[in-house]
Amino acid sequence: MEKPQYRGTLHCFQSIIRQESVLGLYKGLGSPLMGLTFINALVFGVQGNTLRALGRDSPLNQFLAGAAAGAIQCVICCPMELAKTRLQLQDAGPARTYRGSLDCLAQIYRQEGLRGVNRGMASTLLRETPSFGVYFLAYDVLTRALGCEPEDRLLVPKLLLAGGTSGILSWLSTYPVDVVKSRLQADGLRGAPRYRGILDCVRQSYRAEGWRVFTRGLASTLLRAFPVNAATFATVTVVLTYARGEEARPEGDALPAAPAAPAGPALAQPSSL
Numbered sequence: 001m002e003k004p005q006y007r008g009t010l011h012c013f014q015s016i017i018r019q020e021s022v023l024g025l026y027k028g029l030g031s032p033l034m035g036l037t038f039i040n041a042l043v044f045g046v047q048g049n050t051l052r053a054l055g056r057d058s059p060l061n062q063f064l065a066g067a068a069a070g071a072i073q074c075v076i077c078c079p080m081e082l083a084k085t086r087l088q089l090q091d092a093g094p095a096r097t098y099r100g101s102l103d104c105l106a107q108i109y110r111q112e113g114l115r116g117v118n119r120g121m122a123s124t125l126l127r128e129t130p131s132f133g134v135y136f137l138a139y140d141v142l143t144r145a146l147g148c149e150p151e152d153r154l155l156v157p158k159l160l161l162a163g164g165t166s167g168i169l170s171w172l173s174t175y176p177v178d179v180v181k182s183r184l185q186a187d188g189l190r191g192a193p194r195y196r197g198i199l200d201c202v203r204q205s206y207r208a209e210g211w212r213v214f215t216r217g218l219a220s221t222l223l224r225a226f227p228v229n230a231a232t233f234a235t236v237t238v239v240l241t242y243a244r245g246e247e248a249r250p251e252g253d254a255l256p257a258a259p260a261a262p263a264g265p266a267l268a269q270p271s272s273l
């Protein structure tokens with residue numbers, strides 16, 4: 001913290017490419033690749049079914065259903081990000097501590113047990129529960145405001161805009177918690193552990209660097225958040241609309257050239273699973 005290694009996002013990119021080639025930008029990729037399929041299946045399944053269980057499709061219920069999905073997916077997200085963080089921060093080359101994501105989690109489990117594999121769980125829950133509420137509420141509000149309808153020729157660009165914006169708003173809503181979570185999950189990787197918990201991490205970080213410490217890495221996070229969530233939400237919505245058209249199509253009829261527009265008013269939200 002006293003001597004930051006990078007001056008900002010661009011300097012960080014340049015340093016990694018210079019020291020470890022472009023491959024250095026993909027360190028820790030295995031962990032999210034393995035985890036995100038299950039995480040997103042869990043997120044959209046839990047959110048849609050929770051919204052149905054809550055009954056009314058209201059803004060509050062959109063937030064609550066998203067928050068429930070955000071909390072539940074932490075079971076996978078926390079260990080996944082622990083492995084990703086440690087692989088991203090470890091030194092490259094033969095002296096590296098971990099050979100890969102599974103080896104990282106196996107070593108942590110052997111040394112620290114289940115508690116070690118779930119290090120950062122409290123801060124992950126603090127980050128994900130409200131941010132997923134914002135994520136789904138923002139998407140619902142934006143798709144309705146943009147008038148996203150299945151027969152709209154601008155449907156996909158509108159879904160991409162709504163999804164990407166929702167991703168950015170969700171990360172902005174709890175970003176300081178992400179800084180703390182990342183520090184807790186990296187703690188002890190290079191020397192003795194520094195932090196005794198979330199509040200101690202907040203206190204030490206603020207004392208050492210002031211409030212700006214809680215925005216560190218925000219630019220690269222937002223650069224990533226827009227395209228990732230634009231693609232996620234647009235894909236889920238188009239696939240759901242198509243699948244709904246399938247369900248509504250009597251057996252044996254020719255597949256409609258374009259996704260069949262479900263009857264009824266606005267585009268069925270992914271949240272209306």
Ligand SMILES: NC(=[NH2+])NCCC[C@H](N)C(=O)O
Pocket residue numbers: 127128131132135167170171172225228229
């Ligand atoms: N921490 C959050 N903002 N979560 C909501 C967005 C989650 C999304 N899967 C992403 O990785 O961007």
